Amino acid sequence: MEFSIAELPTGEWYREGVAIIEAGEGRLGMFGLRGENEIASDLSYCTIVRNSGESPNQWLMEKTTSLVSGYHYFIKAVTERCLLLMRTESLPGSPIEKPLLEYFTMDINTLQLQRVCAKRFKLRLPPSSIYAYFFQTGMYTNFPPSLLPPWTV
Structure with a gap:
């Protein structure tokens, strides 16, 4: 097993x-939300570039996709095949009384x-509990075959 450190x-x-x-090929990849003032404007995918057996020293930007503006985005989980993203109209503690949380893969x-x-x-929680409640979501993968939808070709 090999460990290394690379700056973002x-x-x-x-x-x-x-x-x-x-x-793949023993490389690290990174998905990251980018933007200003805690508001993400795009989602980028980068990989580590290796120089002939040396330690990792730089990231290569592979793909970027724009996100719909007016929302706050969060990466909730990642698997081998997908990311689970959450977006909301507002952050915990903001004045919107009934926030909409949307989840995407x-x-x-x-x-x-x-x-x-x-x-x-x-929200009917004390302010100290709101943040934890917002983020109580995960992803379950590797369902047994009996629970998977039938494949069509």
Whole structure:
């Protein structure tokens, strides 16, 4: 097993939106939300560039996709095949009484978004608990074959 350290690529990376993945051929990949003032404007995919057996020293920007403006985005989970993204109209503690949370999967290879679900709810929690409640979502993968939809060709 090999360990190495690499600095994040240059730019304004959103603190709630970085996911490290295996990019193949022993390389690391990174998905990251980029933007200003804690508002993401795009999702980028970078990989580590290796120079003839040396330690990793730079990131190569592979793909970037623009995100719909007016929302706050968060990377919730990552698997071998997809990211789980959440977006909301507002952040916890903001004045919107019934925030809408939307969840999307993004295919790692194509960067195609697919909406999974949305929920609108009224917050009835003390301010100290709101942030934790917003982020209680995960991703389950590797369903047994009996629970998977039938494949069509």
